[in-house]
Amino acid sequence: GAGVSQSPSNKVTEKGKDVELRCDPISGHTALYWYRQSLGQGLEFLIYFQGNSAPDKSGLPSDRFSAERTGGSVSTLTIQRTQQEDSAVYLCASSSGLAGLLWYFGPGTRLTVT
Amino acid sequence: AQTVTQSQPEMSVQEAETVTLSCTYDTSESDYYLFWYKQPPSRQMILVIRQEAYKQQNATENRFSVNFQKAAKSFSLKISDSQLGDAAMYFCAYSGYRGATNKLIFGTGTLLAVQP
Numbered sequence: 695g696a697g698v699s700q701s702p703s704n705k706v707t708e709k710g711k712d713v714e715l716r717c718d719p720i721s722g723h724t725a726l727y728w729y730r731q732s733l734g735q736g737l738e739f740l741i742y743f744q745g746n747s748a749p750d751k752s753g754l755p756s757d758r759f760s761a762e763r764t765g766g767s768v769s770t771l772t773i774q775r776t777q778q779e780d781s782a783v784y785l786c787a788s789s790s791g792l793a794g795l796l797w798y799f800g801p802g803t804r805l806t807v808t
Numbered sequence: 809a810q811t812v813t814q815s816q817p818e819m820s821v822q823e824a825e826t827v828t829l830s831c832t833y834d835t836s837e838s839d840y841y842l843f844w845y846k847q848p849p850s851r852q853m854i855l856v857i858r859q860e861a862y863k864q865q866n867a868t869e870n871r872f873s874v875n876f877q878k879a880a881k882s883f884s885l886k887i888s889d890s891q892l893g894d895a896a897m898y899f900c901a902y903s904g905y906r907g908a909t910n911k912l913i914f915g916t917g918t919l920l921a922v923q924p
Contacts, residue, residue: 727911729914734916737914742911783851785851789910797855804851
């Protein structure tokens, strides 16, 4: 595709349920990032994938959060046992992975936990 | 660890006027990149302007320009001839040049309103 796509656009779930958020990066981009944007907050780094290297998971807020990237392309962010504080916009971005080059962001998934 | 600070949660400007958004950052690295991103209500992050730290010349993109003060670790964005379409959240961001991950580190954003 022409850009980074994310699905679903919006997700409403009940507290305690698991959710999966999907990101399709730009074809050929080796680097993929997940960020969380809470109301009134900046973008909080969650996890970073670069090629075949071990992902940088240093931003994941708890062990309820996990992510995988299959075949170096599509990524899924999974949140288990969702809590109300997980409500946020989850943004995905991809880049060619080299310093200073452009990051391309998806439109995000707005997650609401009721 | 690197940090980015935007001290203006909200700003307002009259259409056709000029506004400056502030950003400061902290890093021990000598080479890095700085960015301004725009996020309209659609949530799509749009790159406004990019500055390489090793370049002394301030970056300019049409009505958008930066004032990069490396010693002061300051990176402000000036929007000239403001237009209604400039209304958005603006984020300042940092990326290390030799960092292990080159991830972007964002400030908390400045919400810009443009008054007709």
